[in-house]
Amino acid sequence: MLIILLCPLLAASLIALFGRLRGRMAAALSVLSAGVQMVLTLRLLFGGWDGAPFHETVRWLTLGNLTIDMGFYFNQMSALLLTVVTVVGFLIHVFSIGYSDHDEARGRFFGGLSLFMFSMTGIVISENLFMLFVFWELVGFCSYMLIGHYLTDVASAAARKAFVVNRVGDFGFLLGIIWCFWQFGTVSLADLPAAMVAAPMTAASLTFVGLLLFCGVVGKSAQMPLHVWLPDAMAGPTPVSALIHAATMVAAGVYLLGRLSFIFNPATLQVILVVGLCTALYSAICAFGQNDIKKILAYSTLSQLGFMVAAFALVGGMEGAGTSQFHLTTHAFFKALLFLGAGSVIHACHHEQDIYNMGGLWKKMPFTFGTFLVATLAIAGVPFLSGYFSKDAILLLAWHNSHAAFYILAFASLMTAAYMGRIIFVAFMGSARSEHVEKARESRFDMVAALLLLAVGAALAGYTGLYPAVLGEYLHANVPHPEGAEHTMMLVLSAALSLGGLLISFLLYYRPGRKLDTLERTAPGLFCLIRSKLFFDEVYRYYVNKVQQRFAAFVAFLELVIIQGAIVRGSGGVSGLVGIAMRRAHTGSLNSYLYWFAAGVLIFWLYSSGVL
């Protein structure tokens, strides 16, 4: 267990110390560590772990009556996510070898990837909330470092934005952790359920704690209103987007929800449900207004995250956790595949990212096209691919619990299929729209291999029977299965939604040779509204520039005057004044010394006779 955790840290530190300049060695080291992680995880799963939770702690800090441990708490949920992280991570590492062959800062890139694997693994196996928070922040830092990997202004601004927005969410998260500790006396995930029973809170405060902890999820998993960082984070290299912002880090929020499933009461779940639904719907709409392939995928990720969060919030507890984790797993596979496919395309088209400059790639890059198609079908929910099973489960859960949610999620699924179809029909079908794209060729073997393996996962991840026993039984127990009549209804519904969406997009968007988006041409007002993303960024920027900066400037001024001026310089000044005053006594004149002497004697006399 420890090795799984520490191996990438070792790799990262070695790279940082030695490998900054030797790109190939760094790449090899990083891929090796990811591979070791994957092998060890699979060995753990297939080799006889019976699924019992594995709990181990070590005392780290003791401050008064606060003790913070470090340890592992490994149950089936964490096993699932660890598998996802290591397998998908390894494949993305392999892909990155090919993708970063032009990059000069290759060593730094792989160092960041390894560090990220370390932090993510830490989140997965953390035993208590403090340790989780430490790794949470570490993951945020890795995200910052990797988004800003190409040291351009755009990338740096995006990295900053990601980190700051994350921080806002983490502030609420930290408050929730502290309150939790204060109320229950422990933040250990293993001990919390028992502690909650022992020291119950009022319903209102429990709701509030749940909401605060949810703040962390809002930040990390980019729910509204803190979703603004994810599209901008696409400024980073594509493997980074695949690993961090599609498959794993953003899923950490959903994982947290699952880990803390016992703490959310119905009122909190209502709020979470609303947030998730809003995110899902809003992002699905926004995806139509974007032309950059990575941005479309980013909004798609946002939408799917909304799905996951809503899935959890429909029921809460183990069932909700199981369903959202299942969708997380399948999403990891097909989203990573989508991003890597996009990366392959971008790499081959010489860093062209606008889909309206691409076209006809299905002939030039057959493997990429094939895998991308598989992933699209999966995300659309076409029956018998992985996405169908997980989305099916979510819709079923919605139907059982909240019809309003069901309709919204169904509509969002339709839109998902539509905008993904848009990419296929515009970027892959038809004929090339620009010169670089004319010259595109299929990517290197190792990149294609990673794509193929992920495609297998994307296709088959829905069949829980194929999972190792421990995971399979967990999923089977916690994910709702349709039976009988429901089964057929779900099948029909999913087919309708997915194929219908693809059909819509075919009708709307299959215009080979046209360079302008259909919607933009026909309904420019609507298109502009969609593209504006409801002005979230503008509102935030206004707030930061006008309100927050002014306040910060005011505080800085206060600090300059009061702290620096009065207190620091003031106390120094007072000492200086005293010094100047004292120096007057040292005149070098015998006479004045005598006067001082007499004065001293007088004072003593007066004091001793009680007058003074």
Added chain:
Amino acid sequence: MAPVALNHYLIVAVLLFAIGFFGVLLRRNVIVMFMCLELMLNAVNIALVAFSRFNATAGHPMMDGNVFVFFVITVAAAEVATGLAIIVALYRRRGTVMADDLSSLKK
């Protein structure tokens, strides 16, 4: 007249001390300052002897104060000698015995 008591002697001593101090403050000539210093020592001697006398009884003469004064006189003699030697050396180096001019410690 009231019989002479300890207080009388003490007041004399105090006045002599104050006069001596007054002289030290006012005079410019270092030698005269030194002489006023001796006055102060004298005042202390008077006080000591007075205490010694007024704490004695017929059977127990308390001579400790007197012995103290003995030592004070001795030390005063040594001090005067040394001090005057210093003044002489100072005069040889600076050519003055005016306290105002001996201000090389001044900034």
Added chain:
Amino acid sequence: MPEVLFYLFAAMTLVPALLMVASRNTVNCAMLMIVSFVGTASLFALLQAFLLTVLQIMVYAGAIVVLFLFIIMLLDVGRVRAVRGGAGKLVCALVFFVALAACPVLAILSSRGGAAPVGEAVPAASSAANFGMLLFTKYQLPFELTGFLLLAAMVGVIYISRRAPAAEPSEAPEAVEK
């Protein structure tokens, strides 16, 4: 009778002191100092410390003042303004004088036990003998140390008042040994 004597001797001590402070002529200062010392010695005699009376005259009035006179005449000072100039300085010094005088007087007057008149007379014959007895028993150590002190003072004085090595050996006045 003793009271009259007391006041007389007190005046003999204090008045020359005041005059000494005000006098311009340095030699006059020394002479007035002698008178003050004699007054002090008389006060000692009134207090029946006869040995000290003699010692006071011998050492203070005899040796120390002589030493002063030697130095005054050696360093021929000349007619310089004696007292520090400026009315301000005078007032300041007066203030201090009054304060220095007044505070202890007040303290003395407010304390108990000082107003009792003198006790029985101590036998005069045993005075010096008692003194010597105390000096050589209880205060033997300070006595020896004082010897050391005088030796050190003598050596120091000789050294300090040497002229620069190249010049002729000086006729520095040596301390009169007790």
